[in-house]
Amino acid sequence: MVSPARLVNSPSLEKVPESLVEELRQIFFEAREEVFEDGMDSVFSRQLVDFMGSHGRLAIDILSGLLLLEKVNAEVAGEALRHVGYIEHPSTRPVRRRLLERCLFGSSARVRDGAIIGLAAMDDPQSIPFVEQAVERESIAELQEDMQAVLEQLRETLAES
Amino acid sequence: MPFYFRKVRRAKWYREEPKGQASRDDLQADALGDLRTQENLLSLFIVDDDLGNLDRIAAALAANSVNPGNLDYVLLERQAVNGLGYTEISNPGDTPDQEVNNAHVDLAIPNAQMLVDLAFVFWNQGDSNRIQRKRIQQMIRDGIEAGQIRHNS
Numbered sequence: 001m002v003s004p005a006r007l008v009n010s011p012s013l014e015k016v017p018e019s020l021v022e023e024l025r026q027i028f029f030e031a032r033e034e035v036f037e038d039g040m041d042s043v044f045s046r047q048l049v050d051f052m053g054s055h056g057r058l059a060i061d062i063l064s065g066l067l068l069l070e071k072v073n074a075e076v077a078g079e080a081l082r083h084v085g086y087i088e089h090p091s092t093r094p095v096r097r098r099l100l101e102r103c104l105f106g107s108s109a110r111v112r113d114g115a116i117i118g119l120a121a122m123d124d125p126q127s128i129p130f131v132e133q134a135v136e137r138e139s140i141a142e143l144q145e146d147m148q149a150v151l152e153q154l155r156e157t158l159a160e161s
Numbered sequence: 162m163p164f165y166f167r168k169v170r171r172a173k174w175y176r177e178e179p180k181g182q183a184s185r186d187d188l189q190a191d192a193l194g195d196l197r198t199q200e201n202l203l204s205l206f207i208v209d210d211d212l213g214n215l216d217r218i219a220a221a222l223a224a225n226s227v228n229p230g231n232l233d234y235v236l237l238e239r240q241a242v243n244g245l246g247y248t249e250i251s252n253p254g255d256t257p258d259q260e261v262n263n264a265h266v267d268l269a270i271p272n273a274q275m276l277v278d279l280a281f282v283f284w285n286q287g288d289s290n291r292i293q294r295k296r297i298q299q300m301i302r303d304g305i306e307a308g309q310i311r312h313n314s
Contacts (some may be wrong), residue, residue, distance in 0.1 A: 144174070
């Protein structure tokens with residue numbers, strides 16, 4: 001379960017156009033039966049990327065609301081987080097990174113895994129403190145290992161900069 | 162002893178217990194989604210005893226992707242399926258690396274129950290791992306430069 005402290009700091013969905021929230025909810029809903037494969041586009045990923053491209057910061061706010069309040073299927077959420085990290089959209093980079101950092105502490109391992117994959121793609125050393133904390137807290141050995149690998153990558157990137 | 166290599170999504174293959182000690186009840190149902198068969202055949206690659214061709218197989222599979230990200234896989238000692246009723250069939254693979262294609266086999270899966278049994282063997286006795294996206298992309302570049310991976314520009 002999401003801790004109360006995180007819910008207090010979660011974005012509200014009340015101040016965004018309801019039609020856009022519904023549009024994104026529908027994209028997630030339709031993706032539940034899709035089979036995702038690493039490295040391959042999917043109907044969901046294309047729709048999500050289009051949505052983020054069309055609505056920029058607002059899209060990330062809506063996505064944050066759905067993900068942080070854990071209102072969507074965890075598998076699809078994990079897939080979304082990968083693409084939050086993959087997309088090239090400079091103006092939303094800081095808020096996308098922040099979303100991924102927060103999802104490192106989600107209740108679902110699929111979400112945490114999607115978040116660390118997204119952060120690896122962004123390769124931003126500013127995430128180091130969050131990944132360090134996530135490594136410390138992670139109870140699943142394999143996922144902790146994957147987080148540790150990303151932490152080392154981020155440290156290398158910092159050292160090279 | 163060589164290994165079987167299968168590309169998976171690692172989050173479906175987490176295992177709390179040490180290798181060989183897990184309970185069937187704890188295998189995630191979603192893991193079966195990573196063992197999709199075609200015409201009752203499961204596609205696998207053979208990794209050498211010394212794991213010498215592991216990176217090359219991973220790079221070739223990633224190069225087959227539209228947008229290479231991290232590559233998750235599970236490795237299982239080939240002998241783990243000996244005597245369990247699976248038949249191995251030599252069939253060339255379909256990656257941009259011809260040598261990797263020669264390391265491809267199909268495992269005949271006679272029925273659904275045997276697929277579930279095989280999933281348990283992979284999960285309980287295999288090892289899952291991840292090659293990070295940054296490294297995979299470098300491996301693909303190296304493979305193209307070395308003439309191992311056929312590059313379609």
